[in-house]
Amino acid sequence: RDRNLEHILAQIDGRGYASYRQLAGTHRIGAFRLAIDHIQIDPYAPPSRMRVILDRETAGFPGELTCDDAGRIAVSDFMTRRFHQAARRIVPQQSGTGNSGVVSIGHPGQEVLERTSVLIAPDRVEARIEVGLPARGRQIRGREAARLLTELLPRIAEASLIHANLDQRALDEHVVLLRDQEHLRRSLPGRGLVAFVGDGAILPRLSGDSDLPLKTGDAVPFTAPETLRVRFDLPSGRRVSGMGIAEGITVIVGGGYHGKSTLLHAIERGVYPHIGGDGREWVITRPEAVTVRAEDGRAVTDVDISPFITNLPSGSDTRSFTTTNASGSTSQAANLVEALEAGASTLLIDEDTSATNFMIRDARMRALIPADKEPITPFVDRIRPLFAERGASTILVAGGSGAFFDVADHVIALDHYRPRDVTAQAHDLATGRRKTSPGAVFSASSSRILARSSLHPPGKRKPAKAQGRAGIRYGEATIDLASVPQLVDLAQTQAIAHAMDRLADLLDDQMSLPEAVTALEQRIDAEGLDWLSPHRGHPGQLARPRRYEIQAAVNRYRDLRPARKR
Numbered sequence: 001r002d003r004n005l006e007h008i009l010a011q012i013d014g015r016g017y018a019s020y021r022q023l024a025g026t027h028r029i030g031a032f033r034l035a036i037d038h039i040q041i042d043p044y045a046p047p048s049r050m051r052v053i054l055d056r057e058t059a060g061f062p063g064e065l066t067c068d069d070a071g072r073i074a075v076s077d078f079m080t081r082r083f084h085q086a087a088r089r090i091v092p093q094q095s096g097t098g099n100s101g102v103v104s105i106g107h108p109g110q111e112v113l114e115r116t117s118v119l120i121a122p123d124r125v126e127a128r129i130e131v132g133l134p135a136r137g138r139q140i141r142g143r144e145a146a147r148l149l150t151e152l153l154p155r156i157a158e159a160s161l162i163h164a165n166l167d168q169r170a171l172d173e174h175v176v177l178l179r180d181q182e183h184l185r186r187s188l189p190g191r192g193l194v195a196f197v198g199d200g201a202i203l204p205r206l207s208g209d210s211d212l213p214l215k216t217g218d219a220v221p222f223t224a225p226e227t228l229r230v231r232f233d234l235p236s237g238r239r240v241s242g243m244g245i246a247e248g249i250t251v252i253v254g255g256g257y258h259g260k261s262t263l264l265h266a267i268e269r270g271v272y273p274h275i276g277g278d279g280r281e282w283v284i285t286r287p288e289a290v291t292v293r294a295e296d297g298r299a300v301t302d303v304d305i306s307p308f309i310t311n312l313p314s315g316s317d318t319r320s321f322t323t324t325n326a327s328g329s330t331s332q333a334a335n336l337v338e339a340l341e342a343g344a345s346t347l348l349i350d351e352d353t354s355a356t357n358f359m360i361r362d363a364r365m366r367a368l369i370p371a372d373k374e375p376i377t378p379f380v381d382r383i384r385p386l387f388a389e390r391g392a393s394t395i396l397v398a399g400g401s402g403a404f405f406d407v408a409d410h411v412i413a414l415d416h417y418r419p420r421d422v423t424a425q426a427h428d429l430a431t432g433r434r435k436t437s438p439g440a441v442f443s444a445s446s447s448r449i450l451a452r453s454s455l456h457p458p459g460k461r462k463p464a465k466a467q468g469r470a471g472i473r474y475g476e477a478t479i480d481l482a483s484v485p486q487l488v489d490l491a492q493t494q495a496i497a498h499a500m501d502r503l504a505d506l507l508d509d510q511m512s513l514p515e516a517v518t519a520l521e522q523r524i525d526a527e528g529l530d531w532l533s534p535h536r537g538h539p540g541q542l543a544r545p546r547r548y549e550i551q552a553a554v555n556r557y558r559d560l561r562p563a564r565k566r
């Protein structure tokens, strides 16, 4: 039913805010339809959720651009960015109370993520937006609202959702770039690589709180050492060269401030594709690479950390380790084991964020403190079994200790931000292979079954909700995700919050967490990211999270309880 939006708005002008509820439903505005799915209760509440819908024919995107996942994700990302820019250009300075006059589609960062912001379906294109309906005090500003919804919004939509009005060259490049990047990512396993860092890449960021590239004159572009240089021919005909990081164990060394952590951070973010101009377009990492760091104070529930830690003075069983307050080393061990449980193929570890006693123990300490008095078997003794038994590669930054020379397949030294292959020299310095413990250490891991009831706490009445990028409100608990560095976007956090609600329903006493997350991912693949949302129509601003971050959130939930072992 088409209703005249302007007519309603003229009628309710000056009335109490609740009269905005009359807008619910779908309205025709020129070539667009405006579906008003949820109306905010007052001007200060989160803005109203609306969808701007147009027929695929009117939108005019060639099928060639949207015939595959990468194409659809790239086009949707491009439209989202253009909508965001157009909204900033076209909507005047906000006036009025609370969120009056806000028009938002979310603000993608440097990554290109699958999002709910623009849906590209066979029959239609939909922009999912939030609009703050205008008010003075708590009174409706009907004329303002009419201008916003019937004049400005169509102009924004026209500029961003119609193919003919977009910069088509830029759009084509955006699509081609993402297809090439994803092709390269898929090619890594076949070449025996876990990561690729392209020649010319700009890795450093503008500042500690900005994800933008450091300015060209200030940054030293990446150049691969000749011995590690690999080349890829990509579907567009583009050829890229750069440093290949092979499966196995790679150690990054070098003086302080010579760019080690910067390289590792770029690799850690390389699990996501980056936009053109970011500098990390050709830093491509396998999608199953997970950063493992120390995180003292976190809660751990029923994790088998016995490959690293046994015989704790407290007497607790480290095959099913539970604590409300992990130490540096136990938290890092738990993070590592949980990453493996979630299916990590590659571990990324930086000395800056590691517990020293988890990583190494030197000869003097081994002499002073007998092995049976030391609960920790350091990572240096486990890094090879990890690869041999679980196929998990490691990329490790270690500027402070040569202990890993013995176990490294490759050693890369950074010197004034320039990498050199120093594997041969490092092996000359190695004191000999470390003896590995007899028998398998990692293979005998048991699957954890979580108590479904613990995800249904009595105090939980509302859906889980993101609190900024690094937190989730789950019932009365807050889940702290500040130490989960590959969670990069608030919209991912919100998607994880919904995913936890879905998991609470999916999990049963037969199903391990990884199995439940796999089932969840299959549903998302089949039905789209919208499926995660409890809302019909506008699903909210969501971006696709990886399974590692979904499991990281569940694992950090302090009221998690195990059911039993299988």
Ligand code: ADP
Binding pocket: 203, 204, 205, 214, 218, 219, 220, 221, 222, 254, 255, 256, 257, 258, 259, 260, 261, 262, 263, 417
């Ligand atoms: P490390 O881990 O070796 O101590 P970092 O990676 O933290 O060093 O880098 C130290 C500083 O150098 C940071 O401010 C970083 O932004 C800067 N930096 C890193 N790589 C480059 C580069 N390629 N060009 C210019 N500056 C860089």
Ligand code: MG
Binding pocket: 260, 261, 262, 352
């Ligand atoms: Mg560092």
